[in-house]
Amino acid sequence: MRQILVIGIGTGNPAHMTVEAIDALNAADTVFIPTKGDEKAALAALRRAIVARYVTAAHSNVEFALPVRDAAHPDYQRGVAEWHEAIADRYETLIADMDARETGALLVWGDPGLYDSTLRILERVRSRGSLEFTVRVIPGLTSIQVLTAAFAIPLNTIGNPVTITTGRKLREGWPEGADSVVVMLDGEKSYEQIDPEGLHIYWGAYVGMDEEILIEGPLSEVAADISMTRDAARKQHGWIMDVYLLRKA
Ligand SMILES: C[S@@+](CC[C@H](N)C(=O)[O-])C[C@H]1O[C@@H](n2cnc3c(N)ncnc32)[C@H](O)[C@@H]1O
Incomplete structure (x- = not known):
């Protein structure tokens, strides 16, 4: 079955990577790197630097444009739900493109459990029922x-x-x-x-x-x-x- 590693990378210093996170990253066949906007460009560069510094195993990097939240949406909750749905569409495509036994890694800023919706969105993808995959979380330093x-x-x-x-x-x-x-x-x-x-x-x-x-x-x-x-x-x-x-x- 496909596996998604959700790896906490700390808050912008490559030295925040734990040994567990480095090992997990080296177990991934594909590393997914989100890009878009000024902020995401800086964060994508940091993710690339982490991969370049720590990954010695064969792998491929897949960059993808992460949908951006409509900050002007009149209904905050609804705006967030629509944004998550758009990200779920993107994740679903990325996961579907993996081979059935592959492992993919999502590098999450800080810790995946703190004010981050990656896990919720992966659950949303799973609940659609078209893909089977497991999720493993590697904790990271929080801000x-x-x-x-x-x-x-x-x-x-x-x-x-x-x-x-x-x-x-x-x-x-x-x-x-x-x-x-x-x-x-x-x-x-x-x-x-x-x-x-x-x-x-x-x-x-x-x-x-x-x-x-x-x-x-x-x-x-x-x-x-x-x-x-x-x-x-x-x-x-x-x-x-x-x-x-x-x-x-
Ligand atoms: C979407 S949340 C992600 C939090 C992250 N998962 C964590 O464990 O810290 C983004 C918020 O985290 C905080 N944050 C994350 N990285 C930071 C940094 N390097 N310096 C200051 N604040 C940071 C800010 O409050 C920012 O608005």
């Missing part, structure tokens, strides 16, 4: 781990939970009872739109990469600096990925 390591801080305070959320959700209000909140997928500088009183922010862009930028401090004092730095970096590189931890004093 959260790389962020807290960069600041040399623990993720949680003693004995307390951590909330992981999106910029969109943060704008709806501070999570009930939380003292440590990690915010991902925030294209809107949501930290500017909440009450900064008593909050410390640990902000990182391009964490783990050569371009890494880190800023920390009381939110009321550093928010403007983060926004200015973020705008400039985005302009310079054409894309940005940032993640931050908000801690209540």
Whole structure:
């Protein structure tokens, strides 16, 4: 039966690859590399660099254009569902093109279990019923781990939970009872739109990469600096990925 390896590659530093991930990559007959858009171009280059550095076994690279989400869709949930359906179509074609006993590898940014839909979309392909394949996941370093390591801080305070959320959700209000909140997928500088009183922010862009930028401090004092730095970096590189931890004093 066909096998799909979903390999976590870490957050942009080839040295984030685990030995398990390297071994899995070398077991693949085909490595699938998504491309499209400025951001995806940079990420595709990183994936190519990982393959060039670590794969010694015979294999082929297959690049494919990953459908892009319609950010202007009036219904967010529906927009995401339509986007996933379009990616599922693409995956289905790629998997159907594999020989029946082949192994394919999808290189997933960070860890496949954290704010990534690859596994959900593969399940969607399987549920269509036209293809049989197995899925194996190889975990990767998440941007959260790389962020807290960069600041040399623990993720949680003693004995307390951590909330992981999106910029969109943060704008709806501070999570009930939380003292440590990690915010991902925030294209809107949501930290500017909440009450900064008593909050410390640990902000990182391009964490783990050569371009890494880190800023920390009381939110009321550093928010403007983060926004200015973020705008400039985005302009310079054409894309940005940032993640931050908000801690209540
Ligand atoms: C689609 S999610 C993927 C998360 C990924 N699976 C992980 O384990 O970190 C993309 C978000 O992850 C965060 N992210 C991923 N890589 C990052 C990096 N190198 N620097 C800063 N944030 C990053 C950002 O919040 C970005 O909006």
